[in-house]
Amino acid sequence: MTISDAVVDKSGHSAATKAALDTSHFWMPFTDNKAFKSNPRIFASAEGMHYTSSDGTRILDATAGLWCVNAGHARREIADAVTRQIANLDYAPTFQLGHPLPFELASRLAGIMPDGLDRIFFTNSGSESADTALKMSLAYHRARGDTGRFRFVGRQRGYHGTNFGGTSVGGIGGNRSPFITQLWGVDHLSHTQGNAVRFQRGMQPGNEALADELESLIALHGGETIAAVIVEPVAGSTGVLIPPQGYLQRLRDITSKHGILLIFDEVITGFGRLGAATAAGHFGVTPDILTMAKGLTNGAIPMGAVAARTGIYDTVLDSVQSGIEFFHGYTYSGHPVASAAALATLKIYEDEGLFQRAAALAPVWEDAVHSLHDAPHVADIRNLGLVAGIELAPREGAPGARGTAAFQAAFESGLLIRTTGDIIAMSPPLIISEAQIEEITGKLRAILETLR
Ligand code: PLP
Numbered sequence: 001m002t003i004s005d006a007v008v009d010k011s012g013h014s015a016a017t018k019a020a021l022d023t024s025h026f027w028m029p030f031t032d033n034k035a036f037k038s039n040p041r042i043f044a045s046a047e048g049m050h051y052t053s054s055d056g057t058r059i060l061d062a063t064a065g066l067w068c069v070n071a072g073h074a075r076r077e078i079a080d081a082v083t084r085q086i087a088n089l090d091y092a093p094t095f096q097l098g099h100p101l102p103f104e105l106a107s108r109l110a111g112i113m114p115d116g117l118d119r120i121f122f123t124n125s126g127s128e129s130a131d132t133a134l135k136m137s138l139a140y141h142r143a144r145g146d147t148g149r150f151r152f153v154g155r156q157r158g159y160h161g162t163n164f165g166g167t168s169v170g171g172i173g174g175n176r177s178p179f180i181t182q183l184w185g186v187d188h189l190s191h192t193q194g195n196a197v198r199f200q201r202g203m204q205p206g207n208e209a210l211a212d213e214l215e216s217l218i219a220l221h222g223g224e225t226i227a228a229v230i231v232e233p234v235a236g237s238t239g240v241l242i243p244p245q246g247y248l249q250r251l252r253d254i255t256s257k258h259g260i261l262l263i264f265d266e267v268i269t270g271f272g273r274l275g276a277a278t279a280a281g282h283f284g285v286t287p288d289i290l291t292m293a294k295g296l297t298n299g300a301i302p303m304g305a306v307a308a309r310t311g312i313y314d315t316v317l318d319s320v321q322s323g324i325e326f327f328h329g330y331t332y333s334g335h336p337v338a339s340a341a342a343l344a345t346l347k348i349y350e351d352e353g354l355f356q357r358a359a360a361l362a363p364v365w366e367d368a369v370h371s372l373h374d375a376p377h378v379a380d381i382r383n384l385g386l387v388a389g390i391e392l393a394p395r396e397g398a399p400g401a402r403g404t405a406a407f408q409a410a411f412e413s414g415l416l417i418r419t420t421g422d423i424i425a426m427s428p429p430l431i432i433s434e435a436q437i438e439e440i441t442g443k444l445r446a447i448l449e450t451l452r
Pocket of ligand 1: 130
């Protein structure tokens with residue numbers, strides 16, 4: 001099947017010259033492929049806070065793409081850096097060889113990580129970062145001679161990408177069950193939403209004792225069998241679940257007491273989303289390993305990274321007299337073009353003070369999203385930094401249908417949101433203006449008022 005709509009390019013010209021799109025062959029990820037073909041939504045270009053769709057509609061991006069375009073779309077500085085880099089050194093391996101950019105980038109990243117997390121491993125995505133972090137923890141314990149630690153603990157409703165490790169420690173049934181086999185020895189803590197207050201403004205006191213479930217698992221299995229606990233400091237993909245005050249610190253205390261590594265998956269929360277370089281920095285809780293991706297390159301080129309405590313790196317290196325210390329890596333680890341994109345992105349964040357901007361805008365964002373508390377169907381609203389989740393009451397007998405309808409109606413009205421089930425999740429680029437925040441909530445109210 002083909003999409004016959006004219007595609008509109010950035011200059012606004014509808015392009016009869018462009019071939020009609022053939023939707024037969026692309027097996028789309030996390031998509032209802034059949035439904036998509038009958039109602040395709042196609043982006044033609046993007047700039048700043050907006051996409052332009054194939055029919056020329058301007059769409060306000062309230063999700064930074066997929067939580068990644070933190071500095072806004074089509075940044076000239078990134079495009080230039082990428083173009084220059086391809087012309088100069090398009091690819092170079094980093095197995096037993098090197099080139100300057102990943103070294104420079106690792107140093108820059110080490111400078112914005114929490115203290116002590118200053119050894120950086122490069123990947124191509126958040127999923128690869130999650131699996132790298134898990135393998136790093138196993139390698140670390142083994143290097144210390146602590147060979148009995150093979151278990152991992154994740155959290156219900158956690159999302160750590162779609163590779164086998166991340167899927168296993170992730171807590172989303174639908175992502176796991178089709179694939180039958182998972183990592184062995186994985187347990188899940190409860191997610192943090194159940195006991196949270198409704199219409200939560202930022203982080204609130206709540207049931208931080210949920211973290212004590214880890215003590216129960218330790219009592220059950222023996223702490224000496226657990227390699228690492230992995231959590232998103234704020235769970236994003238499953239609907240913006242903000243932990244109660246003290247919860248992350250309690251996880252930190254328990255893991256430290258039992259020699260278990262704590263991994264923060266900061267693929268969403270990194271690079272200013274909460275108004276600081278990392279959620280770890282924002283919350284003042286330092287994990288042993290921290291994963292990143294998305295905002296690292298402003299979404300322009302695939303890249304991920306894992307920051308590890310110096311001691312983890314030293315232990316793994318010291319355990320081998322000579323030869324390769326960590327049998328892990330990717331053809332594109334520290335890719336020159338991705339590194340160039342990341343360096344240009346970090347420069348934008350710094351030059352434009354975007355993390356500080358996010359922190360300054362957070363109260364405006366909070367008031368705006370909570371102004372929807374009395375809109376039809378709204379059951380809960382929660383926010384932190386420049387993130388918000390708006391939970392709709394499910395339509396009777398059709399959970400998720402209202403969310404899907406809201407997503408479609410928003411798109412048609414020129415607003416990009418994300419929905420997971422009946423929860424709307426938003427995470428706009430950090431360059432958003434106050435007027436655009438108002439535009440988002442205005443459009444959402446209008447959509448909710450017409451939604452069945
Ligand atoms: N971890 C978290 C917390 C995420 O939100 C995501 C993606 O949304 C991932 C990992 C996976 O990242 P990627 O899709 O780049 O593999």
